[in-house]
Amino acid sequence: ADYIVGLTGGIGSGKTTVANLFAELGITLVDADVIARDVVMKGSYGLAQITQHFGDDILLDDGNLDRAKLREKIFHNDAERVWLNSLLHPLIRETMLKQCKQAQSNYVIMVVPLLFENGLDSLVDRTLLVDISPELQQQRTMSRDSVTAQQVKNIISSQATRAEKLSKADDVIDNQGEISALKCKVEALHNFYLKLSSNS
Ligand code: ATP
Known part of the structure; x- marks a missing residue:
């Protein structure tokens, strides 16, 4: 593929969850x-x-x-x-x-946790941010991994802030709701990326 979408988001935001939905639509993931x-x-x-x-x-x-x-x-x-x-x-x-x-696939999803922090956004054609509040990041990370609230907080503060990422991203997927709500959002983005990649 010649068209690359960089998928990013902070710890526990739902990058893997979102990426897997793109994969279900036949899109190759590069991790x-x-x-x-x-x-x-x-x-x-x-x-x-x-x-x-x-x-x-x-x-x-x-x-x-x-x-x-x-x-x-x-x-x-x-x-x-x-x-x-x-x-x-x-x-x-x-x-x-x-x-x-x-x-x-017609385009690829490159999953990069520190896309903006490491300047890798310059390698991709489009950036997609998975966005949730720091409170939800903490909650979901703690229910997934055996880590303390402080450990999650430290990681969050080592990453770009929510506002910085929101201002840099081309597209944003809000993942504060249910996982079941993601499918529809991913399908809409998929159709959009198919159009963008066929025009490039
Ligand atoms: P990391 O960068 O820390 O590896 P990630 O951004 O890839 O995380 P996921 O692993 O996809 O995030 O999601 C974090 C956790 O939150 C997982 O346990 C996942 O199942 C859960 N999760 C993802 N989206 C939702 C949601 N909308 N509602 C509830 N739980 C969710």
């Missing part, structure tokens, strides 16, 4: 989180670079990346963090764009 893991999986170019830089200590016994150790290495070290980001960000971008190109 930034999945790709971020793939580029450092065992045998990858990314993991080889990381091992060369940090040494074999950065691996678990089974040869996979020790993510906790890597987090530790970059946590208090800006230079190492910059090094890692300059390795991973281009790799992730390239892989995302390659998967979009290869997709057979």
Whole structure:
């Protein structure tokens, strides 16, 4: 596909739920989180670079990346963090764009939690925000994961604010209601994106 819709939203907003509804309509999903893991999986170019830089200590016994150790290495070290980001960000971008190109659907949905924060909105043709209040984000995340209210609050405050995201997004899907209300909204957006992608 040549037309890319970037789907974003804060923690617990409903990105996965919305993305799966697009998938049911035959639209290919490209998931930034999945790709971020793939580029450092065992045998990858990314993991080889990381091992060369940090040494074999950065691996678990089974040869996979020790993510906790890597987090530790970059946590208090800006230079190492910059090094890692300059390795991973281009790799992730390239892989995302390659998967979009290869997709057979009329357009693709690229799911990127930090689309605006990481400037990835410049890669896509259109941005779609899943919007809910911070209170609902907290409530839904806590009923899904075993996390404390404070942990969710910390994550929310590390992400762009609701107002910032609303002002940047081309399209907004309100997910404050029932899940059953989403289907209709997704179908309407799908028809809109089919039109946009056929004109591009
Ligand atoms: P994250 O970025 O944290 O992975 P996400 O944006 O992908 O989250 P989902 O996993 O889709 O969000 O939704 C968060 C939780 O809220 C899930 O348990 C999901 O089933 C639930 N949920 C999504 N939409 C609704 C809704 N409209 N009403 C009630 N629960 C919902």
